[in-house]
Amino acid sequence: MKVIIRDNAKDAALWVAHRIAGAINAKAKVSKKPFVLGLPTGSTPEAVYAELARMNKAGEVSFKNVVTFNMDEYVGLPVEHPESYHSFMFRNLFDHVDIPRENIHILDGNAPDLAAECASYEEKIVAAGGFDLFFGGIGEDGHIAFNEPFSSLQSRTRVVTLTDDTIRVNSRFFGGDVNLVPKQAMSVGVATVLSAAEVIILALGPKKARAIGEAIEGPITHKNTVSSLQNHPDGIVVVDEEAAGELKLNSYKYFKAVEAAEMR
Numbered sequence: 001m002k003v004i005i006r007d008n009a010k011d012a013a014l015w016v017a018h019r020i021a022g023a024i025n026a027k028a029k030v031s032k033k034p035f036v037l038g039l040p041t042g043s044t045p046e047a048v049y050a051e052l053a054r055m056n057k058a059g060e061v062s063f064k065n066v067v068t069f070n071m072d073e074y075v076g077l078p079v080e081h082p083e084s085y086h087s088f089m090f091r092n093l094f095d096h097v098d099i100p101r102e103n104i105h106i107l108d109g110n111a112p113d114l115a116a117e118c119a120s121y122e123e124k125i126v127a128a129g130g131f132d133l134f135f136g137g138i139g140e141d142g143h144i145a146f147n148e149p150f151s152s153l154q155s156r157t158r159v160v161t162l163t164d165d166t167i168r169v170n171s172r173f174f175g176g177d178v179n180l181v182p183k184q185a186m187s188v189g190v191a192t193v194l195s196a197a198e199v200i201i202l203a204l205g206p207k208k209a210r211a212i213g214e215a216i217e218g219p220i221t222h223k224n225t226v227s228s229l230q231n232h233p234d235g236i237v238v239v240d241e242e243a244a245g246e247l248k249l250n251s252y253k254y255f256k257a258v259e260a261a262e263m264r
């Protein structure tokens with residue numbers, strides 16, 4: 001696992017945006033096949049999406065041959081609700097870049113048969129060629145997508161029940177009222193994320209420090225599903241100084257030294 005530590009949230013987000021754009025551009029140079037990208041919602045990716053939108057407008061990256069799959073969506077929330085992940089993605093990214101509408105995939109949390117919707121999502125990912133890159137965040141409890149503690153590390157896309165902790169954390173998007181937060185969601189599984197050729201996790205701020213410390217230095221465990229990245233051949237965790245706050249000093253110095261050596 002690689003760990004990239006930046007002084008502040010802005011620089012960490014810029015690193016991720018430039019890495020994603022660089023990967024899209026690199027594939028476009030050698031292949032006509034679409035670049036298949038997994039994407040998160042939440043506060044963490046906002047600055048990444050703003051930079052990708054800026055780069056798209058500046059002609060530095062195109063999304064015309066990018067196919068996206070979002071990692072999750074609430075069950076039962078109308079698509080047009082401002083806090084649906086559909087709304088979030090169009091507001092923060094898709095309305096600002098040149099991606100064709102048919103290249104965008106987001107789970108339908110109002111599908112009549114949720115299990116069938118999940119199975120067909122996995123099929124569409126395979127049909128698209130599999131993920132080139134999966135970009136995600138981390139929950140305060142170490143979740144990746146909505147793979148809460150005790151999710152199987154072999155899990156695939158399915159309906160999940162949110163923990164009280166996640167409902168409390170996400171209530172900030174629903175006027176602070178936990179009763180307005182949907183209790184269930186649909187989420188890609190841990191194995192779905194790990195199937196990507198490259199996985200990038202971005203974590204910002206002190207509230208993520210404990211989960212990041214455990215994911216990087218602790219054992220691989222279903223109690224912190226991001227820890228499964230330790231088994232991925234090309235996993236990168238990008239953090240600001242605050243999210244790095246619970247790393248042991250020696251690990252912190254090691255990751256800084258590795259990055260410095262690779263830049264030489």
Ligand code: PGA
Pocket residue numbers: 041042043044045137138139140143144145
């Ligand atoms: P956040 O959510 O970016 O809003 O902190 C991350 C997550 O829960 O995975």
